[in-house]
Amino acid sequence: xxxRRAFLGQTAAVLGLAASGRQVSAASHTPVNLTAREASVQxxxxxxxxxxxxxxxxxxxxxxxxxxQGERVRRRLVNDLPEPTSVHWHxxxxxxxxxxxxxxxxxxVAPGQAFDYDFVAPDAGTYWYHAHNRSWVxxxxxxxxxxxxxxxxxxxxDREETxxxxxxxLDPETALIDDSFDQPMRMSHGGRIGNLIxxxxxxxxxxxxxxxxxxxxxxxxxSNARIFPLQLAGLQGWTVALDGMPLAQPEPLxxxxxxxxxxxxxxxxxxxxxxxxxxxxVRIGDDDQPASQVAFPVTGSTAQTPRAAPMxxxxxxxxxxxxxxxxRPLRLVMSGGAMGRMDSAFLGGERLGFRELAARGxxxxxxxxxEMTQAPLADLSLGEPVRLEIVNETVFPHAMHLxxxxxxxxxxxxxxxxxxxxxxxxxxxxRTVGFIADNPxxxxxxxxxxSHAESGMMTWVRVT
Ligand SMILES: [Cu+2]
Numbered sequence: 001x002x003x004r005r006a007f008l009g010q011t012a013a014v015l016g017l018a019a020s021g022r023q024v025s026a027a028s029h030t031p032v033n034l035t036a037r038e039a040s041v042q043x044x045x046x047x048x049x050x051x052x053x054x055x056x057x058x059x060x061x062x063x064x065x066x067x068x069q070g071e072r073v074r075r076r077l078v079n080d081l082p083e084p085t086s087v088h089w090h091x092x093x094x095x096x097x098x099x100x101x102x103x104x105x106x107x108x109v110a111p112g113q114a115f116d117y118d119f120v121a122p123d124a125g126t127y128w129y130h131a132h133n134r135s136w137v138x139x140x141x142x143x144x145x146x147x148x149x150x151x152x153x154x155x156x157x158d159r160e161e162t163x164x165x166x167x168x169x170l171d172p173e174t175a176l177i178d179d180s181f182d183q184p185m186r187m188s189h190g191g192r193i194g195n196l197i198x199x200x201x202x203x204x205x206x207x208x209x210x211x212x213x214x215x216x217x218x219x220x221x222x223s224n225a226r227i228f229p230l231q232l233a234g235l236q237g238w239t240v241a242l243d244g245m246p247l248a249q250p251e252p253l254x255x256x257x258x259x260x261x262x263x264x265x266x267x268x269x270x271x272x273x274x275x276x277x278x279x280x281x282v283r284i285g286d287d288d289q290p291a292s293q294v295a296f297p298v299t300g301s302t303a304q305t306p307r308a309a310p311m312x313x314x315x316x317x318x319x320x321x322x323x324x325x326x327x328r329p330l331r332l333v334m335s336g337g338a339m340g341r342m343d344s345a346f347l348g349g350e351r352l353g354f355r356e357l358a359a360r361g362x363x364x365x366x367x368x369x370x371e372m373t374q375a376p377l378a379d380l381s382l383g384e385p386v387r388l389e390i391v392n393e394t395v396f397p398h399a400m401h402l403x404x405x406x407x408x409x410x411x412x413x414x415x416x417x418x419x420x421x422x423x424x425x426x427x428x429x430x431r432t433v434g435f436i437a438d439n440p441x442x443x444x445x446x447x448x449x450x451s452h453a454e455s456g457m458m459t460w461v462r463v464t
């Protein structure tokens with residue numbers, strides 16, 4: 001009988017899978033449909049049954065949406081699911097009405113109904129889209145896909161691959177998606193960690209390459225809760241962008257890159273291993289053992305000799321915050337979870353003990369409140385600089401995501417960090433970010449371990 005363990009330890013590198021091609025959208029004035037629907041796909045290894053998922057156009061990841069920087073993205077979400085849904089365009093500095101947060105920026109789209117998304121993509125980079133109604137269920141069922149915004153002058157590479165990393169929790173016998181989404185143990189610990197890890201929907205993604213080619217890898221962590229510790233083997237690489245936003249200078253990737261849920265990283269890598277060998281994007285597994293996240297079997301060699309380090313990507317408009325002078329101070333204290341010290345918190349205006357909260361599916365709190373509040377965390381004036389201290393009192397890491405605006409990390413005595421939209425805050429750590437409240441609207445700020453968000457880790461800011 002197959003065991004949960006059987007899904008793990010998947011290190012096999014199977015040859016022969018083609019890569020995705022480059023898709024440039026045709027300029028069109030009628031929105032293209034993006035249909036959210038059920039589908040059956042083969043996720044688990046051969047011998048296991050197919051898995052019933054929810055996917056955009058019946059795929060997980062959904063189709064890559066690709067536009068040139070400054071172009072409009074137009075998609076008609078058609079809901080063929082049995083429950084309401086909406087789409088969030090993660091990392092896009094977007095018009096608030098298009099942000100897709102059901103209950104905050106729009107009503108969820110009922111089954112059989114449609115909603116037209118139409119917005120400008122102002123920044124080049126690697127973004128993604130995903131369901132934002134009952135996210136901890138809907139994203140886990142497969143509702144996500146890449147959103148790629150091309151630079152007018154992209155860097156010179158021989159090949160580009162978008163790699164969507166996902167983590168599925170499947171029933172080890174039926175390969176059906178485990179539907180215990182509200183399981184208290186997972187909600188109160190690290191979140192919904194799966195037992196089948198995939199890249200672009202394959203547990204064994206393999207991309208044949210020639211030696212010495214230069215590739216741009218666009219990594220997207222679409223999982224509910226898994227943090228991917230990644231390394232290169234047989235590849236020499238540089239990080240050129242994080243969360244879509246270019247770094248001022250490419251950074252050699254020699255150590256481990258931690259990619260938290262919802263984070264992205266753009267890498268430029270040169271294939272350095274010999275023909276006949278296999279290079280890998282390596283994942284450090286739960287057992288600290290390296291596993292192949294993506295295999296790159298080297299089938300030949302180009303005439304090209306190793307090249308100089310890549311140049312920085314062209315910067316996006318908007319430098320973000322540079323100085324905290326006159327910044328409005330905000331503080332967010334995260335508490336709760338298993339082994340935490342949260343004795344009580346507010347729910348529905350009432351102070352409840354941890355056990356009572358747990359009985360209502362609430363395990364976490366932001367500033368002592370275990371739910372999305374009526375009032376925002378802060379009422380900000382358009383253009384106001386903000387200094388936000390994030391205090392993690394829990395014993396778990398949290399990937400904090402701000403909608404609609406990008407922040408920079410502020411560290412005493414160091415230059416400001418790169419522009420990001422999702423920050424991994426380790427257990428019992430305090431981090432500070434700064435941003436300019438330059439986008440009007442109501443913007444969610446939440447943990448992207450999606451079951452944490454659902455069980456208390458969600459707030460929002462208003463910019464007017
Ligand atoms: Cu969290």
